[in-house]
Amino acid sequence: MLVDLVKKLPNLRPYYLLAVLCLVGEVLFTLIMAQSLRVLGDSAILQVHDSFYVYLGILMFSTVVLSLCLSGQTLSTGKISESITYTLRKEGTQKLIELPEYKLDEMNSGDSMSKLTNDLQLVGQFLNNDAYMLISRPLIAIVSLVYLLLLNWQLTLISIVVIPLLFIATTYLGKPISRFSKEHQDELSNMNNTTQDILGGVSIVKTFNLQNIVREKFSKQVNTSMDRGVKLAKKRAVLQSLTVGISFLPFIVTFGLGGYLTVAGSLTPGELIAFINLLNNLTFPLAQIPSHYGSYKTSMQGLKRIYDLLNEEAERKNGESFDVENASTLVEVKNLTFGYGDSSVLKNLNFKVKKGETLALVGPSGSGKSTIFKLLTGFYADYKGKINMFEKDIEIWNLDKLRSNISTVSQDTYLFPATIRENLTIVCDNYSETQLIKATNIANAHDFIKKQPNGYDTIVEEKGNNFSGGQKQRLAIARAILKNPELLLLDEATSALDTESEAIVQKALDNVMSGRTSIVIAHRLSTIVNADRILVLDNGNIVEEGSHRELLDKKGLYYNLYHKQFDSNKGGVA
Numbered sequence: 001m002l003v004d005l006v007k008k009l010p011n012l013r014p015y016y017l018l019a020v021l022c023l024v025g026e027v028l029f030t031l032i033m034a035q036s037l038r039v040l041g042d043s044a045i046l047q048v049h050d051s052f053y054v055y056l057g058i059l060m061f062s063t064v065v066l067s068l069c070l071s072g073q074t075l076s077t078g079k080i081s082e083s084i085t086y087t088l089r090k091e092g093t094q095k096l097i098e099l100p101e102y103k104l105d106e107m108n109s110g111d112s113m114s115k116l117t118n119d120l121q122l123v124g125q126f127l128n129n130d131a132y133m134l135i136s137r138p139l140i141a142i143v144s145l146v147y148l149l150l151l152n153w154q155l156t157l158i159s160i161v162v163i164p165l166l167f168i169a170t171t172y173l174g175k176p177i178s179r180f181s182k183e184h185q186d187e188l189s190n191m192n193n194t195t196q197d198i199l200g201g202v203s204i205v206k207t208f209n210l211q212n213i214v215r216e217k218f219s220k221q222v223n224t225s226m227d228r229g230v231k232l233a234k235k236r237a238v239l240q241s242l243t244v245g246i247s248f249l250p251f252i253v254t255f256g257l258g259g260y261l262t263v264a265g266s267l268t269p270g271e272l273i274a275f276i277n278l279l280n281n282l283t284f285p286l287a288q289i290p291s292h293y294g295s296y297k298t299s300m301q302g303l304k305r306i307y308d309l310l311n312e313e314a315e316r317k318n319g320e321s322f323d324v325e326n327a328s329t330l331v332e333v334k335n336l337t338f339g340y341g342d343s344s345v346l347k348n349l350n351f352k353v354k355k356g357e358t359l360a361l362v363g364p365s366g367s368g369k370s371t372i373f374k375l376l377t378g379f380y381a382d383y384k385g386k387i388n389m390f391e392k393d394i395e396i397w398n399l400d401k402l403r404s405n406i407s408t409v410s411q412d413t414y415l416f417p418a419t420i421r422e423n424l425t426i427v428c429d430n431y432s433e434t435q436l437i438k439a440t441n442i443a444n445a446h447d448f449i450k451k452q453p454n455g456y457d458t459i460v461e462e463k464g465n466n467f468s469g470g471q472k473q474r475l476a477i478a479r480a481i482l483k484n485p486e487l488l489l490l491d492e493a494t495s496a497l498d499t500e501s502e503a504i505v506q507k508a509l510d511n512v513m514s515g516r517t518s519i520v521i522a523h524r525l526s527t528i529v530n531a532d533r534i535l536v537l538d539n540g541n542i543v544e545e546g547s548h549r550e551l552l553d554k555k556g557l558y559y560n561l562y563h564k565q566f567d568s569n570k571g572g573v574a
């Protein structure tokens, strides 16, 4: 996975090179520094002035080079880490947009958020520091060991005899840390899911007075996550104090035995200084390796989760584009059967929509109306039967091209946090002010847009909070018209509105539908009495078909649905 990352961004090569140069510089000048200290120590004691000043100069030069290496390392690893996390975040978000609908059904949005935030942060932290340390520390330790052995192998062996102990302790204690860290990550991901749910339903929670239940559910998760976090911190604390404690043992041995050898004359004072300096470069880096390795493991777990998302198969991009202007049958569905998973939702449907027609879909909740729209826009591919769109099999259509001929207005109106103008014109490459105003007039939206503080340049707040439900729908309708589609799919566009707003939106819809081919799903049957044809669905089957009048005469399901609404909503359309 790491190699894939490196290959992904060839423009980072200069930074990898800089990091390698800094690494070589750090290793080399660490040794030169130790050698300088050795000569300096001996020259000072033996009062040899020439070599003292030469090596003082070398020592100062080494310090400058080492600090430059540190800056170079920080710069290169910072750039590498930022670029890689930026690319992964971009590709991850892009992949989320490109995923087929059935995948999005399976995925949890909080989990995806966690991949693009917590997991990416772990990867970023590892690349920013631990990756370099994981290579440089062992290298410095090995080079220092060789130098120490050459200096005095007996003292070296005695001094480092405790190092394996240090290594075993940190490795042994590091294992549960990586397990706890994984559990902590999973818990954070669960919390993200809950936060997401809460944010999505704040008003419902308040309306139904569910604050206590939500608070309790969330605090349970917070407690579990905190417990894991505290356990992790405790393990880290023990590991840290143990490593620091054991790390000092080689120094105690060196000071004791080395001091004795120096007094006895078998080690010069300079050698003792260099020895202590290099031991420092051997012991502490070795003690830190398990912690860097732990970071490697956790970040690789995070990276794997990110790659799981990136490796998901995107919606197909192949297919052709066709000229749709001359098609006389815009939709033809033959023996269409479909289900989500094992459930069967649509059963052997057959229907056509001719150019200029308005077809209405009605039926009880869950009968499959919205599912038909999803299939006509190519969101699901695993259906049985045939779907021809604009007289071509949907399977040979390029889905982007197909969708460019269709506008959908659904009950869940999505408005971007941008200006009204940007929200409306995002669907077309070229538009004139006249076209924009014509579209908003048809959608009954121009007047209320003009009354906004900045007219068409008023910012739409998150989720369109500064507009009413009816206004949002009219904006969505204007956007649909501006796209100038061959086929309009209107999904329950007025069902959530009060009577007054519904009348305004319905007028807008009537304007839009006139002269266009439309399929409309309506729960309020009063809105579709003028449809050319009505398909009545029940449990995934078309059980009745005809005009409003013909269906009333049949006295079947449509008649019952219609009278049920008419009775409960006196004043409905006759």
Ligand SMILES: Nc1ncnc2c1ncn2[C@@H]1O[C@H](COP(=O)(O)OP(=O)(O)OP(=O)(O)O)[C@@H](O)[C@H]1O
Pocket (backbone or CB within 6 Å): 105, 340, 345, 363, 364, 365, 366, 367, 368, 369, 370, 371, 372
């Ligand atoms: N993404 C999905 N995954 C699994 N099942 C689904 C999914 N979407 C819809 N369903 C199921 O498919 C059936 C038909 O749903 P659909 O939304 O098409 O019905 P509908 O007629 O539009 O209902 P409504 O009028 O209530 O919107 C329902 O039983 C629903 O639970």
